[in-house]
Amino acid sequence: MxxxxxxxxxxxxxxxxxxxxxxxxxxxxxxxxxxxxxxxxxxxxxxxxxxxxxxxxxxxxxxxxxxxxxxxxxxxxxxxxxxxxxxPAELAPDELDRYARNAAYFRWASLRPREPSWAPQLLLKRARVVVLGLGGTGSHAAWALTAAGVGAVHCVDGDRVELSNLNRQTLYGEEDVGRPKVDVATERLRAVNSHVEVTGENRRIGSPAELAGLITGFDVLALCADEPREPDGIRRWANRACAAAGIPWVGGGYEGPQLSVGVFAPGFPCYECLRAEGERQGRMTDSGWPGVLSTSGGLSGLLTAHAVISLLTGIPDVAPGYAYGLNLVAPDDQIFVRFPARDGCDVCSA
Known part of the structure; x- marks a missing residue:
């Protein structure tokens, strides 16, 4: 120094x-x-x-x-x-201006000795993230990741914009009703940040094999889709596909006023271990049930994006293998759940 x-x-x-x-x-x-x-x-x-x-x-x-x-x-x-x-020369002058508040945040929040203020932003710029599902959670997550400067954001959704989406899904307007969500989302996100490579696919993921193919070449999966539902649904698919690919993933969503985000990565207790113990203790819920405000959908997406940013930058440096969130009808009931891996778990032991 x-x-x-x-x-x-x-x-x-x-x-x-x-x-x-x-x-x-x-x-x-x-x-x-x-x-x-x-x-x-x-x-x-x-x-x-x-x-x-x-x-x-x-x-x-x-x-x-x-x-x-x-x-x-x-x-x-x-x-x-x-x-x-x-x-760093890798950041253009207008990026330095655009991300100045990011750098101040990372400087404040990081206690890594001697790490330059711009080092976390470079990690974001070099990262590739898949956002699967562009509803209440996913639309806010995709916007936040793009605004923060993640280098490549790939959006995947097979739905069309409906009028009922507009109470919470930030990327769409009345004029977009009937259009494929992914087409609208990529247009809006490219207008947010021209330094980010925004791509999209208008498709539904219908099998574990399709999900495994989707995440190839990416650094993190932001899972914001909720179908097919658990116990053997898309989160289990993500758990196994990401473990096999060696990449972390974040799953976010809401169940009415309860918002939750799970953060998982190879080498740490997996989603299936957390779910099994959470169900045994009565502390596990599913996401995506009807009943959502612009605020609750937005918060779930922003919490999801924040967890992705934390994985990419290491700020804060919290070991994966946990779920956390908020209860909007009981602000004093903050959620944090972490359990050890189960003996013989075929995902954790792979």
Whole structure:
């Protein structure tokens, strides 16, 4: 790191007892540093992007005998960035402008030491994602992934736009009723972000083999379709196809006011393990039943897209193999479910 600088979103401050809090008040990002001699505070003040690492160590040496070790610890904390890091040439000038807020978010949310602010955006730009199903969940997910700058978004749906879709499916308007959803969706998404390769297929996935063929060459599957239904439906197909292909997948949806997203990847407990234990404990529901608002459909799609972005960037770095979500009629009932893989699971052990 050439010129260390404390991330502006992680600006440190002192508590009454002299302890330093850095990273703000957001759970999972803040750190506390015991600093009885004031050495860490002085080091952080020197990390303003105008000095090299060696200059900071030298400036601290008179009062702090272990200044080099202290500086290394602070640099490895994830609260410091390199002020001299140049934007990557792979991103065009208008992309740097378009994604500036993305970069600020990733800088804030990431605690990976010394990762350049634009590194997560490059991971998105290089990624290819399939969005299967362009209804309430899928239309919002496809929009969010395109807006965020995922390099290639492939949309798949076999339905036509209906008037009843328009209460929640953000990509369509009254003039689109009767048109294939995928045709409208690809038009609208290309208008959102010309830097993203948006493609589409007007088709239904009718078998596990068709799903396995669909995901070939992609990095993540965003499963937003709900038919055929479980227990032996499209999520089971996705679980097995993605495990065989070695790619992660996210399944999102809603059951009335309950919104849920499952995040799965090879090497971690699979969907079938989570479902089996969830059903045993009475904590598993299906998605896609009638009863949805623009807000609930939108939230389920945005949660799905956020999980895909997290898988692609590693921010936050949460191990797959879980489901999470919201209950809109009970805001204090947040959902998070994770179970270990079952003994003898033929997906997890493959």
């Amino acid at each position: 050439t010129r260390p600088r404390v991330k502006p979103e992680h600006r440190p401050y002192r508590l009454d007892n002299g302890t330093i809090r850095i990273g703000g008040e957001i759970y999972g990002l803040a750190s506390e540093i015991e600093d009885p001699n004031g050495h860490a505070w002085h080091a952080l003040q020197l990390m303003d992007g105008t000095r090299t690492r060696g200059e900071i160590v030298t400036a601290l040496a008179d009062r702090c005998p272990n200044s080099a070790e202290l500086v290394t610890t602070l640099l490895d904390s994830g609260h410091v960035e390199d002020a001299s890091a140049a934007p």
